[in-house]
Amino acid sequence: MSAVSTPEAKNEPSRREQLLTIAAQLFAEKGFRNTTVRDIADAAGILSGSLYHHFDSKESMVDEILSTFQEALFAQYDDILASDDNARSKLERAVRVSFEAIEEHGPEVAIYQNDADYLVTFERFGYLADRNTQSRQVWLTLLEEGVRTGALRPDLDVTLTYRFIRDTVWVAVRWYRPGGQHDHTEVADQYVRILLDGISS
Amino acid sequence: MSAVSTPEAKNEPSRREQLLTIAAQLFAEKGFRNTTVRDIADAAGILSGSLYHHFDSKESMVDEILSTFQEALFAQYDDILASDDNARSKLERAVRVSFEAIEEHGPEVAIYQNDADYLVTFERFGYLADRNTQSRQVWLTLLEEGVRTGALRPDLDVTLTYRFIRDTVWVAVRWYRPGGQHDHTEVADQYVRILLDGISS
């Protein structure tokens, strides 16, 4: 048994990962374009030039932040689609998974919400557009299955419904704060209830 | 009857107003901080310095854009609150007014959605925070009245419901396009229906 010394082996975040966490928080707070490399370096206690020892560019940083997160998120959606729950349960699970992502990966969600439109204009971020299409497909599949199996109203406009759900779920990242008045499972409960049954008495 | 020559008297937009319209579109597209005065000047076909003949600063431009819009919007909310419709109708009207604002003042809504958090950090934009509080009050009043009068479920979490409604309604500015597949009244119809009765069969 030889002694190990790399951070990974000790189950600690590497310096690189630490810097990405710091960058993600700043990108989420101020937006990608409005966060300077000097902001990130200051928050990390180093000089801006030193960041370039770890990363090629500011873009590489968001790239790594977003692609890592999305891979994990879409793996969860795939699980739901592959399961043999009924349509209603799948829809519920999809909503819950999303609010959970806000809880656990708030900065990543916020960056995607705020900066994806801009980033997509660069070739290297083309995968963001693909993920967007994929996400749309997930929700539409669930909604259409719901209508087909009779769980949802037959007259439902699934395209519009998809947009409403997507907006409400993901924009919650703007106000949801871990440790706040409602925890994420409670928020998901309330939204599922309203979505399925409405607010009428 | 003397001949008049000012744009206002001829019912034409003044140069100042034209420039504000151009600026609003750019601010909405790229964000306030990421729109340069040169961008605005280019779009208007003049040099960047010439903008300062019309406006004190870039900030003055958003200021005028946002304050003008909000004044008109909140006058409509006040009308609704003052009316003697029942709670359900008032809620419906509030939703409709909001989607209508997206139709008719898309850039203004987008700027508020994207840049208010940043702008509020400046004293001169303190009124944006006031408007935010005011808007919250409008929705909470309507929801509470609904619960009180029995139109809405007695167990409704009005705070959470307010957030869900606000998010869905205003974030629609990201995807709603005038002249697109659904017009704004149709979008409002569908959302009101889902909000009140849910998507379940």
Next chain:
DNA sequence: CACCCTACCAAGCATTTGCTTGGTATGGTG
């Protein structure tokens, strides 16, 4: 014709920004 107002140009300045370059300190590892 003299005057003036509106709308603009031409040139530039100070600051901020992403990134580069060449070097240094430190703690393992053979």
Next chain:
DNA sequence: CACCATACCAAGCAAATGCTTGGTAGGGTG
């Protein structure tokens, strides 16, 4: 002890950005 990888500093550059200054063109108005 020699070597090397990791993590950083110090200094600076080119481009972009908000805004300033002094001037000009042209259409009304008395």
